Structure formats: C-alpha cells, structure tokens
Amino acid sequence: MTEAVPSWTDERVELLRRLWDDGLSASQIALQIGGVSRNAVIGKVHRLGLSGRVKSMGAASQGRRREGLAAEVEMEVVVAEEPTLPEPPAIVAHRPAPDFPLPQKPAPEPVALAVSERVTIMDLRESMCRWPMGDPTSPDFRFCGGRAITGLPYCTQHAQIAYQPAAERKRDRRVAGFR
DNA sequence: CCCTGATTCGC
C-alpha cells in the first residue's frame, strides 16, 4: 500500500517546469509537488537544464510570508502527524473549506462566475485563484482559476471566504467586576 | 537565522 512516491513522472516534470517557470522557489515547488525535497527539485531542474531563469531572489526570499498564513497553496500533505516530515507520500487536504456552506458572511453577491473557469492544477497559474473545488482525491478536482487578487492566492469572492475578519465577539462578556 | 539556487558526489 505504500505507494512509493512516483519519482519524476512526465506529469510531475511538467508540473515542475510550469511552477519553476512561474517563478516559484524550489522549496515552494517541492511542497506543492509533494514527496520531494527542495534539493531534489533543484537537482531535477538542473538536469532538465532549466536553471538560470529570472533570478529575482532577495525580494522573494527575505520578504516571504506576507501572503498571510491562511492561504499559501492549499495542497498540504497530511499523512503523518510528524512535526515537519519532508517526505509525505500520501495526498492532499486543504485548509479552507471546499465548496463549503460557510455561515456568517453570505458574500455580497451570488456573482455569476465560478463554474466557468475552473482549472486543473496543471493549468493553474500564479495569477489564478487557487481556491479548491471538489474532492482533492478525485480526478474532477479543480481550482477556481479566476483572476486572483494581486498578492493573494484567491479571487475576490474566495478571498472573502478565506480571509474573514476575526470572528466578531458576540456575547462573551464576563460577569462584571472581575478580571 | 531566515531564505535562495548551485554544485558535488555517493548511490
């Protein structure tokens, strides 16, 4: 049952090429592809002769993490409870609720979008909404694919869901005269 | 110390 992580299959290589071309760092790519270390990614990149793209490090490296921990790529390997194991073969699970029936903010408008531009991970680009739609383990799995807000991984609609303002305290005042 | 890619080299 232990599906030895498929090494560099055509699909994985293709994905690697696309992500590298998109300017993602080796570590980011490694996380997204799953089952490989950033070194593996770099090694492959070199063997493929892809290195030396637009080296715009520095800005991207030191200033990372500004996107808010809520998002990142929703593909997160979750197989073991290990603190930080870098080689999780199993697959996906995502943070934000899938198609959800999230209470509270009912989004200002139904918005006639969505269904039309779903894309597979292969067609997902950096500028596209990475909101997961459907079962990640199903071949039908898609991402929203809408125009992502610059700097964020989601389109306006999904960003609202992903980044909900801190739940507003409704009623939780302690008994007066105490603290 | 965080991160980045580049290179080496045993497997």
Place this chain on the structure above:
DNA sequence: GCGAATCAGG
C-alpha cells in the same frame, strides 16, 4: 538519474 550534503550568497 537521483538527491543529501554542501557550498555560496542575499
């Protein structure tokens, strides 16, 4: 061919 270890650098 692969990738951990290492190197060089921001």
